[in-house]
Amino acid sequence: MSEYNFAYLDEQTKRMIRRAILKGLAVPGYQVPFASREMPMPYGWGTGGVQVSAATLTPDDTFKVIDQGADDTTNAVSIRKFFENTAGVATTEETEKATVIQTRHRIPEAKLREDQIIVYQVPIPEPLRFLEPRETETRKMHSLEEYGLMHVKLYEDISQHGAISTAYAYPVKVSGRYVMDPSPIPKFDNPKLEMDAIQLFGAGREQRIYAVPPHTKVVSLDFEDYPFEATKADHPCDLCGAEDSYLDEVIMDDAGNRMFVCSDTDYCRSRREAGHVGRLAEENAA
């Protein structure tokens, strides 16, 4: 792979992406159009995140990639490998040690620090897209801060189902101005969007970059009488016993028995190493 530039993209392209990132940081939650490139992996598989990571990484960085919270899911492995090959950066599975974390669908459980950057892969950056398919319309709605449609949708959810029926990609308002799609993270992760680290969002196919600077106010949309609720499966992790982590449900046998395990594999591992034991942990170790 040595015939390619550091982190694959040429410097000209990286500069263009960095400009978009800076603009995004200057206008939190605003979707900045950028001339997304074809990457050697398919659109929809993290090309936006990969381009943002490529423009962000320096040779001294330590890179972590997670998909569904796990470092060992196939696409996370594939993206990590891509940067090992094209940038030669150090990689890690430990949230703590990473300086740049690329993620799909989760925010790590461990609190991120000021010296870290988290890069989200975004499929559909437009929070209003499924209410209004036209980009020409949604851009106008953002510029006029016309978010009534979104509140009507949430209200209709409540009147029909008795609850807001959005479980992931739950819309937020950033810094009191732009309504933003936090990417398809479960709403459990929404409260973590106010953090110390820099958050960058890349949508390759849709050619958009947006950002949330550290310590920025991020409010999940709700109503006074139906406040936002960050929910998860009502169980502790069966391996590490954590009660505060987002859980995956795993079907264990033909009888349909279930177990619940941390979706953040690094969090689960570090807890088990620290001696925490879940319901099925011993059995598992045996």
Added chain:
Amino acid sequence: MYVAVKGGEKAIENAHTWLAEERRGATDVAELTLAQIREQLSLAVNRVMAEGSLFDPDLAALAIKQARGDLIEAIFLIRAYRTTLPRFGYSNPVETGEMACDRRISATFKDAPGGQVLGPTFDYTHRLLDFKLAADGEIPEAPQGPARQEPTPHITEFLKGEDIIQDEPASDETPGDLTREPMEFPSNRPLRLQSLTRGDEGFVLGMAYSTQRGYARNHAFVGELRIGKVVVEMDIPELGFAIDIGEVELTECETVNQFTGSKTEPPQFTRGYGLVFGQSERKSIAMALVDRALRWEELGEDNLGAPAQDEEFVLSHADNIQATGFLEHIKLPHYVDFQSELELVRKLRREAEERITQKEAAE
């Protein structure tokens, strides 16, 4: 006993090795050479070059071989390669009026200077499987005639003299570049044409067909279809003049469309335009029809709400690399989203059941 799924890396590696084996097929069958693909599957090569936006028959042949004949996958390989190439500059616009035509037909005039030249076309073949081809592949020699020396004029030029066809205003403005600037709407004609020429052949065909069936019908005649090679020139700053840097094969289609006039335009013929790399006839005709449909606003026509008139709809969905990527990404794990939906549906069901029980108790 639960063991977490591990070993993605090994699985990926093994999948790739198996894929390579499948690509090669039975080893007692001779391996395809790139020259064979380039020469004998040239229309596939042309499509990959057109939708890959890179004129290089050898690389396209390699991509087809590597992609096991999956043309969208091959187009993807070419696009991903193309985007890494440095830009040295831009060529001058090619002059299709100077094209050395292999084929040139008009559906609007029985004869015109330059004549009707059928060229190597499937048009009048009877679609009967040729079992002889399976046996030996021997071909009769095609008779040859003298090549036309002078340029073949465009058919629409003859209509222009009569002032009966809409004029395309000339402009020296540098058009935008779809691959360097993000697409924003409303766009403009150069960007629309760029998007259509690299758009998926099937999609553009379907859109064009819909206009023929009445969704924004614009009754197109193929004013002219020509296929052949044109010279590519580039200004070299150090030299101060343009030099030939090579030639490319193109298919150009100009449609002449019936038009009874609008609030702003007098009755006259209007035009649609298609230009595609290689011998890509179906695509260039389809492109011209869709181009014409998208010009409704400029011609003061009504928006009939037809899909082919809707620039944002057409251009946002024409690219098969974007489409296939996003479509196929739903194969990736979505456990986390699915889990959150599971919890939500369970909660909603629980609440609904409680409501029913309460209601029954009250009755």
